[in-house]
Amino acid sequence: MQPMLATAGRLPAEPGWAYEFKWDGVRTLVETGGVGFTLTSRLGNDVTAAYPELAGMAGVAGPARDLLLDGEVVSLVDGRPSFSALQNRMHVRKSMEARRLAAVAPVTYLAFDVLRLDGADLTGLPFRRRRELLEGLGVAGAFWTTSPLFDDGPATAEAARANGLEGVVAKRLSSVYRPGARTTDWIKVRFGRRQEFVVGGWEHGEGGRAGGIGSLLLGVYEGGRLVYAGQVGTGFTGAGLRSMERRLRPSVVDRSPFAAMPPDVRGRPITWVRPELVVEVEFAEWTVEGRLRFASFQGIRTDKRPEEVVRER
Incomplete structure (x- = not known):
């Protein structure tokens, strides 16, 4: 049941x-x-x-x-x-x-x-x-x-x-x-702004995160399409980021899974993945463009299906 x-x-x-x-x-x-x-x-x-x-x-x-x-x-x-x-x-x-x-x-x-x-x-x-x-x-x-x-x-x-x-x-x-x-x-x-998002890829890290994940690219489903919702790059430990990359590596693909190319990542080094992993994120608010502000990673949700993830009002 x-x-x-x-x-x-x-x-x-x-x-x-x-x-x-x-x-x-x-x-x-x-x-x-x-x-x-x-x-x-x-x-x-x-x-x-x-x-x-x-x-x-x-x-x-x-x-x-x-x-x-x-x-x-x-x-x-x-x-x-x-x-x-x-x-x-x-x-x-x-x-x-x-x-x-x-x-x-x-x-x-x-x-x-x-x-x-x-x-x-x-x-x-x-x-x-x-x-x-x-x-x-x-x-x-x-x-x-x-x-x-x-x-x-x-x-x-x-x-x-x-x-x-x-x-x-x-x-x-x-x-x-x-x-x-x-x-x-x-x-x-x-009470706070917190919900699940689907991971569609990651932006490559710089400085101390060079060679690994800098931030995750997140989306929600609207009308059966994965719509870009922003990025999350805080809330991780170094070990957590390495574990995340090991989890995502088998899902790497050549093309973006988002319905439209995220405008704020054009020209940046991105690795795309199949939209299979659901994460929980806390954030301050939605912008008028439908992007997250001040997002912080909370954890992985293996108990949620990606297609169930929508923007919560």
């Missing part, structure tokens, strides 16, 4: 909504019961091996009880989620390395929905009822808990800001769960 997705927007003003904190992690489904214990990413990949500290969730609702939860894996640093810290965990698949990292930097699973219980499909139930069932399960442990839910949107947003969180997700209490659909029944409200 694919997770239901939220649409970017403003905090609803009308009644009939509930509010959660927006956690800066990766969406993950937890399945227990006859199939054993499985963690599945938003794209349907089995990521169980990456998070061995969550194996204890196999009995979270009782021995061998059939259960499918929706939630988020986060890395907490000083009590706050850190996507950059999560980068060290989300790409690991070797069990020995995963166990080593789990011992020194464990993740936390935050459950916010229940989609199946004891063989019964709950997706057709309203969110209000699914949430009641989730809270009745008592999802709580050393590395997992239930994400809190609130009924006051402005107060939730204020608390999220005060605690340095990414934003708020509003959920219509009457909404059913629509697997794989992006719907206005769930609205994500981000």
Whole structure:
């Protein structure tokens, strides 16, 4: 099953909504019961091996009880989620390395929905009822808990800001769960300017970055075409840039993947790549030309498909 997705927007003003904190992690489904214990990413990949500290969730609702939860894996640093810290965990698949990292930097699973219980499909139930069932399960442990839910949107947003969180997700209490659909029944409200972009190439570096990546060229999809959105050259470590180049090298192509040649890179040394890698970037604003200002790299999003990346309003 694919997770239901939220649409970017403003905090609803009308009644009939509930509010959660927006956690800066990766969406993950937890399945227990006859199939054993499985963690599945938003794209349907089995990521169980990456998070061995969550194996204890196999009995979270009782021995061998059939259960499918929706939630988020986060890395907490000083009590706050850190996507950059999560980068060290989300790409690991070797069990020995995963166990080593789990011992020194464990993740936390935050459950916010229940989609199946004891063989019964709950997706057709309203969110209000699914949430009641989730809270009745008592999802709580050393590395997992239930994400809190609130009924006051402005107060939730204020608390999220005060605690340095990414934003708020509003959920219509009457909404059913629509697997794989992006719907206005769930609205994500981000405080800062931050979203995913598709990498279309890199500009060659100079000075200390000579011979490698200077900045990444980014785009978003509009009408099925990859539209240039600007560059990001800050937020990387030296090791991070070298790792990025190793990741991108197999995707090098001769021609630009963008619908139109980026005007601010003409005549500069550029290496183009197939538009396959999605990254998350924080930035100050969009210019009138539709370019990013003061962009900073936050991490790689292996849980997002390139064709899903659009400009968030």
